[in-house]
Amino acid sequence: MAISGTLGAALPATHRRAPFAATGPAHEGSRTALRFTGSGSEYFRIWIVNLLLILLTVGLYYPWAKVRRLQYFHRNTLLGDHGFDFHGNPWAMLRGYVLVAVLTSLYSFAGQASLTAGLVAFAIMAAVWPALFRSAQQFRLSNTSWRGMRFRFTGSLKGAYFAMGAALLPVLLLSLVTMKLGPEPGEHTSSAQLALALSPVALLMLMAPLAWWLIKRYQHGHLALGSNVTRFDVGAGAMYGVFLRFGGLMLLVGLVGAAIVGRTIYVGTASTLGVLMLVVFPIACVGVFALSQAYFAARLQNLVWNGTDSDVVRFHSALSLRATLKQTLKNWLLIALTLGLYWPFAKVAMARLRLQAVEVELLVPVDALMADAERASRDAAGDAAGDLFGIDFGL
Amino acid sequence: MTPTADRELAVDYFDGRSARAHRVALRIDDGALAIRGEAIDLRLPVSRVQWPERTRHGPRIARLPEGASLQSLDGPAWDAWARDSGLRESSVVAAQQSWRGVLVCVALLVASVAAFYVWGMPWAARAVVAMTPASAEREIGDLALRGLSEGGFLASSAIPAAEQQRWRARLDEALARAYPDAATRPVIDLHFAAGKLGANAFALPGGVVVIGDELIALVDRRDDAVIGVLAHEAGHVRHRHGLRLVVQAGLLGMLSSVVIGDFSQMMAAAPVLLGHASYSRDFEREADGQALHVLRANGLSSQGMVLLFEKLAQRSKHADDALGIALASHPADAERIARFKAEAP
Numbered sequence: 209m210a211i212s213g214t215l216g217a218a219l220p221a222t223h224r225r226a227p228f229a230a231t232g233p234a235h236e237g238s239r240t241a242l243r244f245t246g247s248g249s250e251y252f253r254i255w256i257v258n259l260l261l262i263l264l265t266v267g268l269y270y271p272w273a274k275v276r277r278l279q280y281f282h283r284n285t286l287l288g289d290h291g292f293d294f295h296g297n298p299w300a301m302l303r304g305y306v307l308v309a310v311l312t313s314l315y316s317f318a319g320q321a322s323l324t325a326g327l328v329a330f331a332i333m334a335a336v337w338p339a340l341f342r343s344a345q346q347f348r349l350s351n352t353s354w355r356g357m358r359f360r361f362t363g364s365l366k367g368a369y370f371a372m373g374a375a376l377l378p379v380l381l382l383s384l385v386t387m388k389l390g391p392e393p394g395e396h397t398s399s400a401q402l403a404l405a406l407s408p409v410a411l412l413m414l415m416a417p418l419a420w421w422l423i424k425r426y427q428h429g430h431l432a433l434g435s436n437v438t439r440f441d442v443g444a445g446a447m448y449g450v451f452l453r454f455g456g457l458m459l460l461v462g463l464v465g466a467a468i469v470g471r472t473i474y475v476g477t478a479s480t481l482g483v484l485m486l487v488v489f490p491i492a493c494v495g496v497f498a499l500s501q502a503y504f505a506a507r508l509q510n511l512v513w514n515g516t517d518s519d520v521v522r523f524h525s526a527l528s529l530r531a532t533l534k535q536t537l538k539n540w541l542l543i544a545l546t547l548g549l550y551w552p553f554a555k556v557a558m559a560r561l562r563l564q565a566v567e568v569e570l571l572v573p574v575d576a577l578m579a580d581a582e583r584a585s586r587d588a589a590g591d592a593a594g595d596l597f598g599i600d601f602g603l
Numbered sequence: 604m605t606p607t608a609d610r611e612l613a614v615d616y617f618d619g620r621s622a623r624a625h626r627v628a629l630r631i632d633d634g635a636l637a638i639r640g641e642a643i644d645l646r647l648p649v650s651r652v653q654w655p656e657r658t659r660h661g662p663r664i665a666r667l668p669e670g671a672s673l674q675s676l677d678g679p680a681w682d683a684w685a686r687d688s689g690l691r692e693s694s695v696v697a698a699q700q701s702w703r704g705v706l707v708c709v710a711l712l713v714a715s716v717a718a719f720y721v722w723g724m725p726w727a728a729r730a731v732v733a734m735t736p737a738s739a740e741r742e743i744g745d746l747a748l749r750g751l752s753e754g755g756f757l758a759s760s761a762i763p764a765a766e767q768q769r770w771r772a773r774l775d776e777a778l779a780r781a782y783p784d785a786a787t788r789p790v791i792d793l794h795f796a797a798g799k800l801g802a803n804a805f806a807l808p809g810g811v812v813v814i815g816d817e818l819i820a821l822v823d824r825r826d827d828a829v830i831g832v833l834a835h836e837a838g839h840v841r842h843r844h845g846l847r848l849v850v851q852a853g854l855l856g857m858l859s860s861v862v863i864g865d866f867s868q869m870m871a872a873a874p875v876l877l878g879h880a881s882y883s884r885d886f887e888r889e890a891d892g893q894a895l896h897v898l899r900a901n902g903l904s905s906q907g908m909v910l911l912f913e914k915l916a917q918r919s920k921h922a923d924d925a926l927g928i929a930l931a932s933h934p935a936d937a938e939r940i941a942r943f944k945a946e947a948p
Contacts, residue, residue, distance in 0.1 A: 245660045253705045257698045260708045263715050276656070284661040289676050290615070290624075291662045355624065356617025356672045577622035 238288075239524070239569040244560040246284035248553030254280060255552040271301035281559060287354060287568055295351040295358070338368040345427060357579035362437055363430035371426035375419030383408040421447035424508075428516045434578045442515030450507045457503065461496060498540060502533040505562070513566060520572050527565035535561050612675070612684040614663075616640060619670025629673065631688040638673070649690070656696045657682050728850045732843055737809070740846050744809030747845075748794075751813075751926070758798030760816050767795055773826070774833050781834070781900035789841040793833070795819075802915070805929035806836035808845035818931070821914055828907030831894050832930060835908075838893025844886045845928065852880060881927035891939055895946055905946040912940050 258273035278294040285292050318329035342363055349361040386404055421444045429440035472484050506529045513525035539554035570577075610631070615624040616638060627640030636652055638645040653666035663681040665673040675681050685692075698704030751757055760767070771793050782788035794813045802817035812833060822828035839845060882890075898905050912935045926932055 247660050250659050253702070254699045256705050256712065257695060257708050260712045260715070261695070263712065279656075280658065280661070283655075283664060286662070286676075290674055291664065293664050293666075293672070295666070353619075353672075355622040355674070356619045356670065357622055358619075358670070575621065575623040579620055 238574075239567050240288055241567045242563045243286040244284055244556075244563045245286060246280060246556050246559065248556040251280060251556050252549075252552040268302070271296075271298040271305060274298075274301065282352065285563055288574070290355050293353045295353065296347070338372040339365060341372065342368040345430075349431065355574070355577075357433060357577060359579075360432040361430055362432045363426055367426055367430075371422045372419075374422055375415045379408055379412045379415055382411050417448045417451040418444055420451075420508075424512050428512055431516070431518075433518075433520070436518045436520045438516050438518040438521075440512075440515055441517065442511055446511060446515075450504075450511055453507075454500070454503055457499070458496075461499070465492060494540070495537070498536045499533060502536045503529060505536075506532040509562060509565070520570065520577060522569040522571065524567040524569060525565055526567075527562060531561060610684065610687055612681060614673045614675040614681070616643060617672050617674065619672065624674075627673070629684070631690070654685070654690060655681075657685075657692055657700055659700070724851065728847055731850045732847050735846060735850075740843065741809030743846065743849065744807035744811045747807050748811055748813075756799045756926075757796040757813065760795035760797055762795050762816055762819070767793075770795075770829065770833075773830065774837075777830050777834065777897055777901045777903075778837060781897040787841075789837045791833070791837050791840060800926075800929075801931070802918070803926070803929045803931040804832050804836055805926055806839040806845060808840075808843065808849070810840050812836045812840065818911075822907060822911050825907045825910075827898065827903040827905070828911050830901065830903060831898055831905065831908040832911065834897035835890045835894035835930065837897070838890035839882070839886070839928075841893060842886070842889055844882055844890070847886075848880045848882065848928070881933060887933070887935075887939065891942060895943070899946070905943040908943045909940060912943070 254276060258269070258276060261269040262273055275294065275296050275298050278296065282292040282294040315329045315333060319326035342361075342365060345361045345363060349359045352359050386408055389404065421442070424447075425440045425442070428438060431438040469484065472481050476484070506527045509527050510525045513523040516523050535558055539550070539558065542550040543554055612629045614627060614629060616627040617624060625640050625643055627638050627643055630637045630639075631649060634649050635646050636649055638647075647667065651668055655663040655665055658678065661678060662674060662676045663678055667673065698708060774791060774793060778788055778791065790810050792809075792811045794811060795816060796813050797816045800813065800815040800817075802815055802821045804812065804814040804818055806812045814829070814832065814836075818832065819829055822832075894908065895905060897903075898908075915931050915935075918931075
């Protein structure tokens, strides 16, 4: 069973070309929409079987299940006639999960042991978090490929700390200051003291769009294929625009809601008010949550991906808010009605909606795309932390 | 039977460095995969290839060493070729791709969860209870008692101190006779109370038992009834039912408490839990058993308990029912009364 030719030497020399030059005019490239061919019923079957295996192995099977899930979603995402692929090694991921499980247990035990220990544990977690975040990006990206070429994440460690710290550190410092200077519980508080106590919250609301922008700029400004790295062409102002428009929308919803409630109190009977409070109000709350989630999902996806481009590729995202809201509400309703069994279907439907709204424009012939021979670091622990704390690093 | 040409598959080959696709033909013979195309001629062992799993939708991607790959959009053709070439799929894939397999998995899932709930959790709760030191249990009971005393639920008893002492001595005597071995004998700290407790009695983890003045009055101070009630509550103490309730309600938190030896979390939650929970039928049955045992050992009739249950049933809904673990809050059903009736002369 001898191997009669190494893989590299089999190719003629013409294919070992230098990477495509970054200069030169971008010529009319093909603009292709992503296609998602996965099906909800198939993912449901995969999900059930893997869930059972996870239960029977008391959780140890989770990395294999996750690899299977990511491979299913990656491979069913087609750009042109070829799907993406996920290369993660389940054994490495298992190490990472065990490590993170141990760290999380220590963190929660520290919180129970004493307040100081809890604060120390929190400080350590906060200090380590940006490094883990960067590792997760590296892991996910370097284990993703298209047409055999692996991607890379070129963000630096310093960049990670800046992206996560620059906007949130002032909020943290202000919180500590107001905790020291603020009123003791039980004390009579003046309005000035109350304002001081609430100032971190106000600052957080002001800084949240900035924080989000910094993180997205870090993520989307360092996606690399070979020597071509993406740029993030969105300004902080545009991010504030999205958040402000969201605020305006919520204000509008609030006004309409207040008007309806006011009118019912004024005109309606006690029973209509009762119906309004007990039935309509909870449904309206759920609707508002769904609207918020759909709004940010759609607007941010469009903003962020439209602003991501490199010398070889441009992205165009046209995700409709109405379609996203409809799908979100449908998903929530059916998940509730089926006691959770609809979840795989919901996940597939949402993935299809979000992916098929994206068009990829290649600025060079596809044959000219080249990856680097070097492999980026595959630090599995970083990916484990990302999943455990629910941060989505999806492509 | 099948000509060898049928066992060839046309796919795309990628070398992992360029996005250029090369059309190749695959064939498996002698346990090796042969890849042939324009300027490509490779052989490698089948085991060195990471074969894709069979799915209904999506492309197939087989990974080769050194970053190369074989890709095809035609899944069914690939699956047929793989099957004909002798490649076998794992049972996981087989289960995923058949609805029958999935139904079996659903059944097993439901069975596992049910088994855990029916056996796993009670077993774990028992283990945690066994590992909880008596001092922690006592502290939980004291905390709960303090919580109940505030808010007027328990007021100072109107029963004179001498009579209280008499009842305490009577209870100690009855327990000593029923449990000659001091190791298995529950140690009871008996309190009397008036107030919203009303005609009721309850036990807390650690051995505190509170009996209401109204309850003693309701049974006309009958020895057999009062001792029966106290023995029932002592039964809850003996089997640590209060602690088991608290543990079952917050199993995960308890596990960590036991592991790190700090029970402050358990104690913070316990009074709230005890205030709202109720004993299961099994717990009540066990406590009834203890009551019968004590009455029998002391030659007392269980008629007193029967009369008590009948009187409690006659009372309309009262504030006595506020505490779930208290005796009168869940009046005995026919089965429990029948058990006491059977013992009565």
